[in-house]
Each structure stands twice: as structure tokens, then as C-alpha cells.
Amino acid sequence: MVLEDCRDDLEWCSRCSMCKFIPMEVISGYDFATVCPSIARYNFHSYSAGGKLNMALAMLDGRIDYTDKLVEMIYQCQICGGCDVSCKYNRDMEPMEALYEFRMKCVGDGQLVPAHMIVIDGLRREDNMMGGSKSQRGDWAKGLDVKDITAEKAEVYFHAGCRYCFDNELWPAARSAVGLLLKAGVDVGITGKEEVCCGGRSYEIGYLGEFTKYAEHNIEMLKVAGVKILVTSCADCYHAFKVLYHKIGKKLDLEVLHITEYLERLLEEGKLKPTKKVPMVVTYHDPCHLGRMGEPWIPWEGVRTKGSGMIFLHEPPKEFRRGTHGVYEPPRNILKSIPGLNFIEMARIRERAWCCGAGGGVIDAFPEFALWTALERVNEARTTEAEAIVTACPWCKRILSDAIKESGDRLQIYDVVEILEQAL
């Protein structure tokens, strides 16, 4: 696919501005009505999905050429998918595809964001997005009595992901995840320092070649290891393994689960029993890649063609991913299973959740914008009077943590697994 393939959608954006807001049906007040951090922060229409579609069409039609500002506008966006859900509440379009393709065109045309070049260079050298040394990738798991699937067989593979591996402050959550699996008697293994990036972030910033390379590597590794289930605590990795690999025609021949999905299963099977009270008021932040973007990929190949009665329809019929079937319930069900825990929802949840700010390469290239976005979410959480934000992704936890620190707030932040661990 290339940007030109999105032309129909580029031309038929009606500039309704739905992409700037959560779906109209669920707006419950003046506050927290917006969904797109990019337009909310920078205000010009060009920052919204609609505006980016307009600019992409202008580019295809030769009306504009690259400038630093244009590239900046394309990348000052977490590519969080909020716009996609709101647009597709009413329309049969794929705005997110156009956003991805616009980035891939930038990379193809050599229009690179300097900060991303550094990250990609690190990826090529060290197989991670964090600039860390690959020799230290497995340090997070030191002392854990867990199998190494490069040396012995296991039924379940736990993929930690770059953020968990190289962000020391977050190690406890990754260790808790493995600890809970072991406690439930799961035959789980890791790859330690042999683990490599899932490639997902490189896809999102437009480097399809790198993404494909890492997808192929991981597929081969998993094939050799012979695991049946891949579990990850990182929403970005989950999205890559489950959605993006399938999207590029490399669907994994195993079950991909987010840790919350697997833990929910273990709770249902009675293999984990939360009995200790956790007397805390918490709210839950849906990671975009687990929620609205985490719904399964639906392959479709065809055309939009004029049929009888002058109506243009997709042939064969196309089923759109509208954010309906993301992973929303498992983390909530885990929280609801914990004795003494008081769980309160924020205004923007599930498919219309506000992004944490870290995604799409924004945390690397535009850290202030990432922090601004996270602060918005912290403010929203504060209105619930919760003591803690609970989430299910290390990228969210990192930036929300930074925002809490920046704001001087007393809010705590946890991963779902850390809360569950307290209850066992």
C-alpha cells in the first residue's frame, strides 16, 4: 500500500471535525470532549487527522513540497487512533492508514526526523528503541527463576519489550508479570538478552523496512522455540505482534495475549486468587495500543466500486476496525476482582480514551508535547478523586509518571499486575 491508495479517503474527508472529538454520543460535558492531542495542543486544522489528510492530498497533487514544518506536523501526532474511531463512528474510511502511509512516504522520500534517526540507528545497532546496549537487555530479569526459551522449551513466551528492558524504574512491573505467571504454574520462558524489538514503533514512524526485518526475526525465533502463547505486558508490543504482523501478511502462528488477558484467564480458572484487601481508589487508563488499536486485524483486499444504483461500495464487503473490539474488559475485570479496591472510571475511556502522549515516536522527538498530553490525562484522572492511575503499558506508565512528577501531584501510578500482586 502507498499513500496514493488512500486517495479516495483523502478526497472524501468532509471536514466535519469529528476526528477532533470523542464520538458525539458520549460527550458528557464541556470538559474532556476532545480526543486528538495534536489538534488540542497546536490548534491549526492541519494538526487534526482531517487536516493531515488534506495535506497528504495536497502533496499527492503537487500543491506543496516538504518543509521542516510539514514534517514536524506529520510527526507531532501520537498516531493514537482516537481520530480513527471518531471518524469511523459515521464514515467508512481509514484515516489512520493515510497517517501511516504519509509517514512512510516521508521516510521513503528521505524526510526524516532527526530524533527518530537516532532511535532507528540505535535499533539497527542494538535491536532496541531505547538506545541501550543489547548486552544489558536481559538485566531486568536477573534473579528470576524463569526458563530461557532459546535454551529450553516452554509453552508460553513472555516478551518484555524495549521499554521494560531498559527503563530500570519499570522493572518491578515486568518482574511482577513473570512472577504472577510462575505463581499460577504457567510454563513460561523469556529470551533475556536475546530478545529483540517487536518493531512496532519503527512501523509507526514510517520505517517499514526495519519493522519487516524485526517481524521476520521474531517469527523465526518463535517458530524455533515452539511456544504456543506469546504474552507481553507492553501494549505497543501487543499491537505489533497481534495487529501489525498480521497487517503485513506475517500473522503469528500462535496465540498473542496481553498480560491482562492471560491473567484474567488465570483468575477465571482459579489459578490466581486475590484475597488480600487493597484499600485504594483507582482509575484506569486504557493504553491506545491495547484498547482501540488492539482489536484484531481484519484482512481485506478489494476495491471501492460503483455498483447498482450508483452506489459506491467496497467489493468484497469490507469489515472496518472501528475500535469496538479492543481489549477493554480484561484489565477492568482484574481490578474488579481485587478485594477492597474502589475502581472509578475517567470521562474518556475504552475506544475514546485520551492518549498518554508517548506513542508514535512523540516521546522521542517531541518530549514536551508528550508530557503536555500526559498532563492532560493526569488532570482528567484527578477529577475522579482516585489515589492512583492504573495502566497496562510501560510507555503509558513512564510518561504518566513523569507528568505526575512534573505536576507535583500526589497521584500514584501502577501497572495492573502490580495491583494484582498486592492482592495475592
Added chain:
Amino acid sequence: MALNRNAYKALEDIVGADNISEEPAVLDAYALHWGLKAFTGNPFGRRHEAVLLPGSTEDVQVIVKICNQYKVKFKALSTGWGSMNGPGGEGVIQLDLRRMNRIVEINEKAMYAVVEPYVINAQLQAELMKRGLTCNIISAGSNTSALPLTALMGSGPTSNSTSYNNRNILGVEWVLPNGEILRTGSLGSGVGWFCGDGPGPSLRGIMRGYKSPLGGLGVFTKAATKVYHWPGPEVVPVEGASPGYTPKLPDIISAHYITFPSWERFTEAGYKMGESEIALACDKLPPWMLALNLTENAREGIRLFSEIRPQTVDKGISVLVVIGADSQREFDYKEKVLKRITSETGGEYLPLVEEPATRKKLIWHRVRATTGARETFRLMLSQGASFGSCDSWEFAVNEAREGARLKQKYIEKGLLVDDGVDNAWGTLYEHGHMGHMDELYLSDPTDPASKQAAFTLMEETTRACMEKALGCPQTVMGDRGHDLFGPRMNNYHLWVRKFKKALDPNGVSESTNYITVPE
């Protein structure tokens, strides 16, 4: 034509470097409007010289004064849906009022709300509902500005109980094209926003009149809009995920989709419903739109339309009636009256909308006005609209009848989409005898014959307005249209030009889509 550097610097000093742009990509994002594609084959209109994001009335006032000083034309937009928001000529700067997004006041006692231009209707309505109130939301959708001066016409699904924008305007803060701030209605006398007509200058007819001036008469920076009683909950709980939300509405808010055997019976029923004051909405949502409204993709919409066609299109003319009540007793009374009216006029309820889940979904879609883009743009076809006067109910119905009559031959020839022929959207106003109808039609802009049919139909409907005295079409914009209709309507165009000249002596408020004054 680049903007004079001194002018640019002066403007930048007002809004700050982050809130002004001459970047070609930014300008093209503002230059694209879907409506242009149907007319010119190119969705891009003229580029602005710059786009500015003022943050306050004071910003706007200084910007307008600078524009007068440097003879730079300006045009403001709020949410910006529609090609009329773009500049009609060269050398224009765009004011995007996005940063002016505050609800200034909600006065529950006097029943009005004061908003800035970028408060959207969904936000305002949600806040009002918490206070047992609601507002008129234009049929385009709640994703549009709540300022009652922005929409072209200003009627919406609940206009039967919430009136329409022309009538809902109360006090207004208006930056005139010369940079002066004018406060109209009671606001002009410093006694609050509660009245549009005084004590203080009214100017409602000049300021908005039959249609909005489409950005051609300065900038409306704040306005009060009348608000109305809402019989539903403070917050409508909505379960599920997009797009298949399930709203939880009380049973004493209900709806029926009623098909009448003839235009005459339909007209009669409308009058009776107005007189009885039973309906929260008397919303002529045509079956085509109903089908698209209730489905989650285009294919499903087409399928549902085929399914309900025998019960609606083939049987007559349909309307959606929403009943809202504060008590069971009131509800029972209203339901009974509606049944009586339906029976007296030969109407039939559509079973589909009698299903509770479908009914609740539909009510919320219409009360919140969430599906405008679904009903009009999902099929990715060019949509035209004709007629659209605000006049007596019978007059409005006659517009729809004529629209359907003129349209039919093009549908039979396969040049326009078969939307059931009568695809007029309309509403009763204020439980009264007034109403609105605009006939919609869909063409394929990639097919020259279809495109031509749409143009010809528009010309025919315009001619019908003149020859059959069916009012001034809502699509009349710009000099050509006004010069055509003005002489037939008390030479209103001459007056509009005089007002324009008086209020905009330097001609800086860009008004190609409104009316221009020859040099």
C-alpha cells in the same frame, strides 16, 4: 500575493508566533472543502495568505483594525464545515476561532447560554442537560458551533421544541468589519444577554436575517442562545463501544416513525402535532436517512433502506416524532394524542422504530444530532440541497413536493441516486405552523452525466422557487444568487449591500459567499 510584511508582523504581535502561519501545507489544510469537488472537480479552493488563531475578542478586534489599516481582507470560521467558509477571492487571511471555546454563562433562570464560537453543540447540550435544559442543534450535527450565528440556516431535528438559530439569538458581541465592538440586544444596554431585541440595538435582521452572513460581516465573538426544557436525565448513560452505543433513556421519552398516505395528510398531521404541542421533535427524517442513521456501514444502510422501503417510501411520506415527558401521566397523554392524530390522518407506525433498543438509539442520535455525516457523506457521493425557506408548514411541504417532482426523472434515468425520491429533510418549528424543508439529492461527481443532472436539477429548483413563489433557496449565496432573487423579493439585495457598505467601509470582511459591494 504574499501578505505585507508589516501587516504580518503586526498580526503576529497580537496572536504570537505559534498562532499564525503562512506555511503552504497549513494553508492547504484550510483550502480544502468537500463541496468544491462537486462544482470544480478540485476539492481545493483558494489559499489564504495566512491563518490566525485569535484567543479573545480583544485579539479579534485588533486583528480587524490591522486589516483595515493594511487593507487586508479577513474571514472567520468556527468549526469550518462547508465550502462557504473558504475565501472567495485572493488576499484573504483566515481567522480560525478555535481558541475561543469557552462557555461564558449558562443562565438557568432566564434560560439562555452564552458561548464563544468554538464551543460545539455537543458540549453545550451536555452541560445544559445537567441543568434540565437543552439547545437547538443544527441538523448537520452536534460537532458544529453552538454559536447561533454560524450555521447557514440553523434548523435541527428538535427545532419543533427548540426553535432555530435565527430566532434563538439573544445578546451578541460582534466585532464589526471596521473593528468596533457592537453589543446587540439587551447586552447593548449593559443589562445582560437575555434578549436579542432590546433594550438596546436589535439588528437581528441585518446581522443574520434569513441566513447567516457566512463570515462576510465581521466576526461574532460571543452570543447568547435561548435554551429549552429537557425532560430527560442529566447525563444520558451510554453503554458499549463506538459505533454501536446503547443509550439508556427513560421510557417516558419515546419515538415513532410515522408514514402518511399523502402529502396532504402529512401536512395535516404536522399542523395537528404543532397545535397539540406534544412533540419534542417533529423531524422529517426521510427513510433513506433513517436507514443510514441506524446502520454501521454503507452496505448495511442500503440493505435497510430496501427493507423499509415498502413500508415507507412506497406508502407515502414519513416523519419521526419524538415524545418527551416529565411524568408518566404526561407521557401517556402525549402518546394518546399522537395516536389520535395518526389515526385521523391515516398514518402508520414503522415497526422497526417500535423496537425499544432501535427507538432509543434513534432518539439519542437525533436529540444529540450525532449522525449528520453518516446520513450525508458515508456513501462518498456529492450531495446537493435545494429549497429550504423558513415559512409556513404547508409552504415547506410544497417545497419538498416540488423537489421530489423535479428530481424523479433524473432518478428514473439513473442519473441521480435512488434515495426514495422524497429525500427532503425538514422540521416543524416551535410547536407552531412554521417549518423548514430542504430537498437533498445525491450524484456521482466522477460521472459527467450525473454531475450535469445535479447541476440541472439545482437550476430547475431555483427556477421553481421564482416561478412558483417557493421562497429564496438556502443555497443562494453570493452576488449572482442575491441579484437573481432580490428583485423578486422587495429588492432586499439593495438593502443588504447598503448595510454591508455602511458596516464595512473598507471592504475588508471578505464576503464573496455573502454579498459584495462594487467599488
